[in-house]
Amino acid sequence: MTAPMAVAPARAAVAGAPATTLGERLAGQIQRRGALAVLVVVCAIASATSSTFPTWSNISSILGNNSFVWLLALGMTFVIITGGIDLSVGSMYALGGVLGAYGATHGTWLAILLPLAVGAAWGAVQGLMVARARMAPFIVTLVGLLGLRGLLQAVTNEGATTYLVPQHSAFRSLGQGTWTPVLITAALFALGALLLNRTRYGATLTALGGNENAALLLGLPVARAKVLVYLLSGTLAAAAGALGGARLGSGVTTIGVGYELTAIASVVIGGTLLTGGSGSIGGTVCGVLLLAVIHNLIDHYFSQYGSAFTDTVNGGFLAVVVLMQTLLSRTQQLE
Amino acid sequence: MTTLSWAGRPALDRARALRLLQDYGVYAALVALFLVAVGLDTSFVQMSNIRVQLFQVAPTLLVALGMALVIGTEGIDLSVGAVIALAASVVPLYAGYGLGPVLVVGLLLGAASGALGGAMVALARIQPIVATLSLMIGVRGLAEIVNGNSAKPVTQSGVLDLGTSNIAGLPEMAWIAAGCAVLTGLLVRRTTFGRHLVAIGDNRQASRLAGLPVRRVLITVYVISGVLAALAGVLIVGHGAEADPANQGLNMELNAITAVVVGGTPLSGGRVRVLGTVAGALFMQLITAVLTQHNVHTSYTQIVEAVIIAFAVYASQERGTR
Numbered sequence: 001m002t003a004p005m006a007v008a009p010a011r012a013a014v015a016g017a018p019a020t021t022l023g024e025r026l027a028g029q030i031q032r033r034g035a036l037a038v039l040v041v042v043c044a045i046a047s048a049t050s051s052t053f054p055t056w057s058n059i060s061s062i063l064g065n066n067s068f069v070w071l072l073a074l075g076m077t078f079v080i081i082t083g084g085i086d087l088s089v090g091s092m093y094a095l096g097g098v099l100g101a102y103g104a105t106h107g108t109w110l111a112i113l114l115p116l117a118v119g120a121a122w123g124a125v126q127g128l129m130v131a132r133a134r135m136a137p138f139i140v141t142l143v144g145l146l147g148l149r150g151l152l153q154a155v156t157n158e159g160a161t162t163y164l165v166p167q168h169s170a171f172r173s174l175g176q177g178t179w180t181p182v183l184i185t186a187a188l189f190a191l192g193a194l195l196l197n198r199t200r201y202g203a204t205l206t207a208l209g210g211n212e213n214a215a216l217l218l219g220l221p222v223a224r225a226k227v228l229v230y231l232l233s234g235t236l237a238a239a240a241g242a243l244g245g246a247r248l249g250s251g252v253t254t255i256g257v258g259y260e261l262t263a264i265a266s267v268v269i270g271g272t273l274l275t276g277g278s279g280s281i282g283g284t285v286c287g288v289l290l291l292a293v294i295h296n297l298i299d300h301y302f303s304q305y306g307s308a309f310t311d312t313v314n315g316g317f318l319a320v321v322v323l324m325q326t327l328l329s330r331t332q333q334l335e
Numbered sequence: 336m337t338t339l340s341w342a343g344r345p346a347l348d349r350a351r352a353l354r355l356l357q358d359y360g361v362y363a364a365l366v367a368l369f370l371v372a373v374g375l376d377t378s379f380v381q382m383s384n385i386r387v388q389l390f391q392v393a394p395t396l397l398v399a400l401g402m403a404l405v406i407g408t409e410g411i412d413l414s415v416g417a418v419i420a421l422a423a424s425v426v427p428l429y430a431g432y433g434l435g436p437v438l439v440v441g442l443l444l445g446a447a448s449g450a451l452g453g454a455m456v457a458l459a460r461i462q463p464i465v466a467t468l469s470l471m472i473g474v475r476g477l478a479e480i481v482n483g484n485s486a487k488p489v490t491q492s493g494v495l496d497l498g499t500s501n502i503a504g505l506p507e508m509a510w511i512a513a514g515c516a517v518l519t520g521l522l523v524r525r526t527t528f529g530r531h532l533v534a535i536g537d538n539r540q541a542s543r544l545a546g547l548p549v550r551r552v553l554i555t556v557y558v559i560s561g562v563l564a565a566l567a568g569v570l571i572v573g574h575g576a577e578a579d580p581a582n583q584g585l586n587m588e589l590n591a592i593t594a595v596v597v598g599g600t601p602l603s604g605g606r607v608r609v610l611g612t613v614a615g616a617l618f619m620q621l622i623t624a625v626l627t628q629h630n631v632h633t634s635y636t637q638i639v640e641a642v643i644i645a646f647a648v649y650a651s652q653e654r655g656t657r
Contacts, residue, residue: 085464129649136601136648138411138602139602139648143645145589147641153637264465265469274462307479308476308484312476312477314472314476315469319455319473322461322466
């Protein structure tokens with residue numbers, strides 16, 4: 001087992017010292033479990049104060065309508081663990097939906113393979129730019145955000161063409177109901193957790209996020225790991241978009257704007273630090289659930305005040321949650 | 336290609352070439368693009384067209400200047416587009432009292448939003464991208480509430496003059512932006528505050544240990560960014576004669592970051608290139624202008640811009656020693 005050996009020094013390099021004292025360990029636990037704690041509290045309060053929140057119809061609508069979008073946060077978790085960021089996933093989600101719907105008119109397999117291929121190819125290019133050309137991930141994926149939107153506009157003739165998924169396409173069934181989306185999403189999250197925690201690749205990612213030079217000196221395949229991580233993120237975003245397209249029955253060009261920010265917020269709320277080197281899939285699950293529940297509650301309580309008010313409360317709540325997270329996690333502070 | 340036999344020399348030449356590209360690449364690109372634009376269509380240099388371009392670039396430049404300072408401290412400010420909308424939303428409310436009150440209220444709101452973001456970054460030590468992201472969502476919502484979710488016309492001459500009139504043949508907006516650029520340059524180059532800002536971006540920990548007022552400087556930087564964005568918001572309303580918080584300032588954070596980065600300011604902090612930022616903003620404006628004037632579809636325009644940003648960043652990035 002070489003992998004854990006590789007992780008330990010990198011982790012130590014991030015924290016400045018191995019977390020040995022009880023206080024540090026406790027703080028680390030709270031940071032990782034903070035989102036879960038807040039989620040439990042919010043759900044408890046919501047169930048106590050609202051008669052509609054705990055109903056099955058409400059919960060299934062939260063899960064069914066959002067679970068594909070959560071895949072963006074899954075990919076983002078991997079990217080952020082390496083100390084990078086992927087701003088292109090919102091545009092990729094929209095493009096995936098359009099490509100999926102276009103592919104579905106030619107057959108179910110094309111509907112699935114076309115978005116995956118494009119997502120993987122674009123992700124790989126971004127990964128190469130980050131890993132080989134040593135460009136800042138923020139910029140590379142910002143370029144991706146703009147470029148993919150442009151590509152999307154070009155594919156749909158400036159939004160004039162809408163591709164519909166044929167009524168009897170098997171592709172449609174992938175996105176219908178509550179259980180299919182939830183099971184697909186849960187399975188991918190489980191695979192992601194295995195990849196991160198139980199494979200040499202996952203250990204390499206954590207190590208290079210913690211201290212890239214140390215990882216290089218240890219002889220880890222840093223560049224390859226980075227390329228793969230952006231490839232993974234792009235593929236997941238395109239797949240999520242395609243599945244979303246299957247759910248909606250058409251490729252919607254205006255969808256996905258700002259989704260990258262929601263994904264980043266979910267990951268951060270889940271306790272993964274943007275500086276890289278540590279992160280947890282479980283935390284991200286809590287993060288996406290927490291944001292979805294908050295959104296649902298705000299819609300429920302404040303919808304009569306209009307969407308602007310909802311946005312304001314949403315931003316305020318996000319700030320509060322992040323603030324709590326930061327106050328809870330004093331483990332890796334600089335000052 | 337050098338044929339020198341010892342290993343260190345060619346690498347040094349390459350490093351020097353890259354250094355030159357990094358320092359002067361954006362200016363060379365700007366001049367080249369300008370020549371291309373004129374070559375394609377000589378009417379590009381007509382005064383009326385130059386005025387149009389300056390009107391469009393002025394707000395972006397104002398926001399980019401604040402963004403350059405923030406990026407210099409190794410931060411990022413995603414809230415600027417929302418602050419533009421917030422400043423815009425109060426213009427119809429105060430336009431009746433004249434330009435002074437409009438500016439005071441707008442800029443104060445920008446400063447308050449910046450102070451909030453700065454406090455989150457400096458005091459609570461929340462990562463800048465997250466702190467300003469939550470501001471971005473909240474402030475945009477606030478702006479829409481203030482304006483009652485609809486676009487409102489502005490007819491008072493004081494505000495409109497600011498956004499439409501010319502001084503010495505060039506837009507007043509452009510003069511304001513240029514003045515702010517000079518002030519920002521002086522701030523970075525000639526003041527203790529500027530030195531502190533760059534030092535903090537280079538190494539926050541060391542700056543703190545050296546006794547620099549890290550928190551105060553960080554908060555001030557975000558306040559400046561908020562104030563400049565608010566000023567841009569008032570100008571945009573003055574130019575378009577309406578306040579539309581749902582749509583004004585959208586994507587402005589991306590445009591500003593692009594201008595700063597194309598201008599050669601590294602996202603890793605510790606360096607601010609004000610003149611580069613001005614050139615970066617003008618460069619991006621020129622690209623858009625050339626492509627739209629030659630009827631290139633917006634989708635392809637976006638793709639071309641993306642490619643150019645990628646190249647500019649590749650050419651101007653800080654390279655590691657390896």
